[in-house]
Amino acid sequence: xxxxxxxxxxxxxxxxxxxxxxxxxxxxxxxxxxxxxxxxxxxxxxxxxxxxxxxxxxxxxxxxxxxxxxxxxxxxxxxxxxxxxxxxxxxxxxxxxxxxxxxxxxxxxxxxxxxxxxxxxxxxxxxxxxxxxxxxxxxxxxxxxxxxxxxxxxxxxxxxxxxxxxxxxxxxxxxxxxxxxxxxxxxxxxxxxxxxxxxxxxxxxxxxxxxxxxxxxxxxxxxxxxxxxxxxxxxxxxxxxxxxxxxxxxxxxxxxxxxxxxxxxxxxxxxxxxxxxxxxxxxxxxxxxxxxxxxxxxxxxxxxxxx
DNA sequence: AATACGTGGCC
DNA sequence: TGGCCAAGTAT
Numbered sequence: 001x002x003x004x005x006x007x008x009x010x011x012x013x014x015x016x017x018x019x020x021x022x023x024x025x026x027x028x029x030x031x032x033x034x035x036x037x038x039x040x041x042x043x044x045x046x047x048x049x050x051x052x053x054x055x056x057x058x059x060x061x062x063x064x065x066x067x068x069x070x071x072x073x074x075x076x077x078x079x080x081x082x083x084x085x086x087x088x089x090x091x092x093x094x095x096x097x098x099x100x101x102x103x104x105x106x107x108x109x110x111x112x113x114x115x116x117x118x119x120x121x122x123x124x125x126x127x128x129x130x131x132x133x134x135x136x137x138x139x140x141x142x143x144x145x146x147x148x149x150x151x152x153x154x155x156x157x158x159x160x161x162x163x164x165x166x167x168x169x170x171x172x173x174x175x176x177x178x179x180x181x182x183x184x185x186x187x188x189x190x191x192x193x194x195x196x197x198x199x200x201x202x203x204x205x206x207x208x209x210x211x212x213x214x215x216x217x218x219x220x221x222x223x224x225x226x227x228x229x230x231x232x233x234x235x236x237x238x239x240x241x242x243x244x245x246x247x248x249x250x251x252x253x254x255x256x257x258x259x260x261x262x263x264x265x266x267x268x269x270x271x272x273x274x275x276x277x278x279x280x281x282x283x284x285x286x287x288x289x290x291x292x293x294x295x296x297x298x299x300x301x302x303x304x305x306x307x
Numbered sequence: 308a309a310t311a312c313g314t315g316g317c318c
Numbered sequence: 319t320g321g322c323c324a325a326g327t328a329t
Contacts, residue, residue: 057325098313
């Protein structure tokens with residue numbers, strides 16, 4: 001009799017019978033050997049640091065985030081420190097990370113954490129979701145990575161790995177909490193530490209091996225069980241992603257020009273200076289109004305300043 | 308549900 | 319060159 005009677009099936013293996021091959025075990029093992037050395041994986045990294053990193057990582061590449069994150073945490077080591085600064089300083093420190101509303105939202109979240117949670121980043125997903133700028137991904141990421149709670153964490157990397165390895169599709173369909181969370185839950189190990197490592201590992205796999213454009217399947221821990229690979233990498237036939245609009249000449253572009261100007265000075269930016277940023281007066285006015293409406297620019301006597 | 312929202316690197 | 323992509327959220 002083999003050792004199966006003496007070594008019971010692991011939790012992960014137990015899922016196998018109803019849910020296909022075990023995805024978690026090879027990913028956890030791979031992650032233990034291949035995890036990048038990133039700031040938020042350092043021992044002693046705080047929950048606040050995790051929250052800040054997750055805000056910055058929303059749609060912005062890791063390499064661009066790291067220097068800004070380190071500056072940010074040196075300047076504002078706690079939520080209360082950030083809450084005590086003007087929001088405009090957060091926008092300035094955000095620099096070129098893009099989507100500067102996130103800086104405003106992060107500042108607002110810091111105020112909320114200070115007021116509602118005594119300055120301690122909450123671990124509860126629903127309390128995190130109630131904070132400004134925190135959605136389904138970030139709430140779970142903070143709860144899991146900062147506090148070790150057991151939840152599925154689903155980002156674009158995770159969705160892509162599951163689409164390929166489990167569903168046999170080259171790309172995931174449109175994001176859907178209704179489908180994405182159950183799909184990840186079905187793969188999640190029962191053990192707390194394993195669940196955390198699996199969440200981090202599958203995200204890392206999507207980020208550095210199972211990438212969108214050039215997957216390195218020969219070095220993938222799932223190469224023997226990946227359904228997309230087994231099927232010969234069929235073209236994706238599902239719903240196409242909405243085409244990203246051209247940036248050059250867009251309203252976003254003009255907003256970006258104005259924001260760069262506001263960040264680079266502590267003096268009000270005059271209407272004349274703003275007028276010099278872009279030839280189309282109507283578009284410039286539209287961008288400026290939008291920024292004021294968003295709270296990123298504030299009109300003063302002399303011109304516009306950060307909040 | 309579709310769209311707006313920055314900035315830059317990569318092939 | 320230019321389209322695609324990047325740890326999403328709010329509306």
